[in-house]
Amino acid sequence: MARSFVIRKLDKKCYERQEGVHPARSPLHCFFYLKEGTVLVDIGEKTCFIQADDLVIIPSGQMFKVRYYEGSQGFMGGFHSQCVMGLHQQEAPMNRFSFLRVWGNPKIVLGREASARINTLFERLDQENSLENPNSEIIAAYLTTLLVEADAIYSRQISASGNGGGEPLCNRFLDLLFRSDDMQIKQPVTAYAARLNITPNHLNKVIKGVTGKSPSEWIEEAIMVKAKMLLRNTSKPLSEIASELGIHDQSYFARRFKRHEGITPTLYRSKSSSRQP
Template sequence: MQRKAKHIPVYDICALQDNSGSLHDDLIIEPFGAYLKRHPHLTVPHRHSFYHMLLFTKGKGMHTIDFEQFPVAKGQIYFMAPGQVHSWQFEGETDGFVLNFSEHFLSSFLKNDRYTDQFTFLDGIAANAVLQLKGQVYEETKALMGKILEEAEQKQPLAMDVIRICLLQLFITVSRSEGSPHIQQSQQHNIVTLRNFRRLVEQHFATLKLPKDYAAMLYITPNHLNALCKDQLGKQAGEIIRDRILLEAKRLLVNRDMQIASIAYDLNFTDNSYFTKFFKKLTGITPEQFRKAIMDHNSKS
C-alpha cells in the first residue's frame, strides 16, 4: 500500500492490484488504458518498490523518469528499476501494456541470479531505459506482452513459468534490437567490475563519497577504478558517485513537506549550506529553486 512517509510516495505491487484475484502477488500485467483509469493518481511523481515496464501502442504527451523527459510514441517501451521516480503527462487516449514484477519474480526462477544484469535497460539509468521499437521487433514484443496477459488472465497450470519464459524472451528480443556488441572475454572482467561499482554506489552513496572507498571494496586502486569509468562510461568515478547523490537529492526534493535541512542530513552533508553549494554547483540552481520548478510543473499538469 502507499506509504506516506517523509519521502516521495512509494507504491508496493499489492497496492496496484485489482480486486479480481491476482494470479501472483509478484506480478501485474494489464492493458495500460484500464490500468491508468484505475490509478489516475499515478500521473504525479512517485516511486515503485518493483520493476515497471510499459509498451505504448498509442498515445502522445510526455513521461518523466528521474527528472528526464521523454516523448510518448507508439512502439516505445520503457523499463524502470525499483526506487526510480516517474510521472506522466499524456495528451488524449493512451494505451499499451503495463507489466509490473517484483525483484523476486525472476530471481526465484533463474539459477544465475545475476542473469538480468546483462540487460542495460534494467540498470536503473533513465537514458538506457527508454527504447523505440520498430517493425518486426515491435510486433514481436507486442505479441509477447499479449501472451503474458493471456496467461495471467486464463490462470492455467504453470502459467507463471510461461510468463517468466515470455518475459525473458522479451528482454532478449529488445536487447538484440539494440545491436549490443558481443563482449570480448578480455572486457568481461572490466564490465563486471563496473557493475559491482555501480551496485556498491547504490548501496552506500549517502555515506561513502570518495572513489578510494569503493576501490578498496573492489580490491583495485582508485586510479584503476577511474580509468575503467572513464573508458566505459566517459566519466570519472567521483562523477558517478556525485551523480547518484544528486539524483537522490532531486528525488527527495519532490516531497514539499520534507525540509531541505532534513534532506541534507539524510545525505550526510555536514550542513545545509554545504548541501546547497553542492547542488547549485552541479545544477546551476539552488535546491529551493529546483523544488519550486517541480511544484510549478506538477500544478500545470
C-alpha cells in the first residue's frame, strides 16, 4: 500500500513559500485537507486557494504546484484508484465521484460539522499508514468512506446552487473538450451540441449556468491548454501544433495565442524550456 496510498500531516505554523518548485503530474489522485490556515496551489492553468474546512482532490495526471503554505494544519497525500473499495480495476474514479469531474474546481467546502468527520477519517488513515505493516483493507475502507462522504457533500452543494440538473451534461461537454482524442478541439459550438444531441442554445444555457463560462470560452480555453502542453512537452513546429488544434493558419494561431496569453508561442516555449529542472 506504500506506493498506492500516501499521507502526511501538514503543520506549517508560519508562512512558507515554495521557491523553485516546478509543476508536476502525479500518478496518484492527490489531496489537501485543511483544519486551519491556507494553501495556494496552481492546478493546471488555474489557481486554487484552500482554507480551513476545505478539501481539494486533484485527479491523477493533472499538473499542479504548491505556491505557499501559511499556518496550514491538516493533511496532504495521494491515492491510487485501486485503494477505493468497489471500484473496478479499469473504472476511473471520476466516473463514480462527481467532484473529480469538474474541471478547474476540485474544491469541496465542507463546513465545520462535516470537516470534523472528515478530519477523524484522515487521522485514522494517518495512524494506520504509519504502522510498520499497515492493513491495506483498513486503509481502503476509511478512504472509500471519506470519498463517499465528500461526494455527498459536493452533490448537496451543487443541488443547493441550482446547477445540479445541468452537471451531467456539463461534464460530458468538458470530457469531449479535455478527454477525447477522436475529434479536433476547434469546432463550433453547434458541432458539440450535435454530438450531445441537444440544441446550441440549451448547451450554452447549461454550461454558462454551471461553470460561469460559455461553451465558446471553454473551447478557447481547451485550445490554449492543449497548445501550451504541446509547446512545453514537444519539439513540434508551430505549424504542426496549429494543425493538431484544428487551426490551419500558423500566423493566425500565433496571433490568437498571443492575444490569449500575452506572449507569442515561440517565447512561451522558450520560457517554459528555461524553467525546466
